[in-house]
Amino acid sequence: MLNISSIYDPSYNTTFDLAILYSIIALFLLSLFSLCFVFHLLFKSQNSHHLQSFNSLWSVRFLLVFIITLWGLNELFRLPLFRKQHLYPFFPSLTLSQQESLCKVHVVLSLGLLEPGFLVILLFLMNISIKRKTPRGTWVHAFLWSACIPILTIQFVFVFTSMVKMPSIFHRSSVVFKNNFGVEIVMCTYPLISCIIFGAFGVWYTLFFFLSCFKVVTLAINKGLRARIYSLAFVVMVMLPLEILFLVLSAFWRPEETIYGAFSFLVFFTTLVIAAVGEGIMIIRPIIDSLAAGGTTSLFPQKQEAGQRYLSVIIQS
Secondary structure, eight states: OOOGGGTTOOOSHHHHHHHHHHHHHHHHHHHHHHHHHHHHHHHTTTOOHHHHHHHHHHHHHHHHHHHHHHHHHHTTTHHHHHHHHTTTTOOOOOOOHHHHHHHHHHHHHHHIIIIHHHHHHHHHEEEHHHSHHHHHHHHHHHEEEEEEEHHHHHHHHHOOOOOOOOHHHHHOOOOEOOOSOOOEEEEEEEOHHHHHHHHHHHHHHHHHHHHHHHHHHHOOOOOOHHHHHHHHHHHHHHHHHHHHHHHHHHHHHHHSHHHHHHHHHHHHHEEEEEEEEHHIIIIIEEEHHHHHHHSSSSSSOOTTTOOOOOOOOOOOO
């Protein structure tokens, strides 16, 4: 258990860190709930030919939950109070320089792989819901991972190397803070250049996500389906720009300042909302619908005279 009293320091406000900690625990519970649905449908589909079509991309749903869970773990290790309790005791010889390197790893993983990763999966599941045929799982996973390689590479280059001389605010991924007891604490930050790179990705992503939602809505005849698509689109296209805004703003303050804690929490919270709503709409609700239908009929049929295409479920994944 996390011993709050052992890490309390009046010179550092832990309120936002504790809020993030409890929010991540809630996210883990939601992810566990989602996994239960994924594997329940997987086992049920073994004896149902119709459910197999609904469950054809179960591994993609699993990957979505897995990446969101990794993102939550990565956010945990960003928190000084969590690192002190659960990381440093196992690695007591970590130097300040090595701790700063861990902050760089956090930035690259968060803004270069994990968050872009689950965002790309959400976009993929939105697009695949209107396709006539489901692609093979191997190609799907290869495509999803390869889609993250460009931003991951760019983030790695700018965070770990100094190819271009820029003011410190552009490449600062950590700050060494000395508390009231004279102990030096490494606190992770978001480099402004990483925020700008992720912002460029966010602009591209928001545009393509909007187009995908528009295509699905034009084919969907079910009001419940449309409501879910509109809800997901609203969350993504509001929360993602807000996250980018808060990321950029956080770069202008030091981590020990209360306003930085507020912006840092808002960055986390906006991402958390996207992840949680994504799991609910892309995983839990479609599985509930498919199980309720028993796989006997198409949940959201959409015939077309020419091609006889069917929109079988909001997320065919």
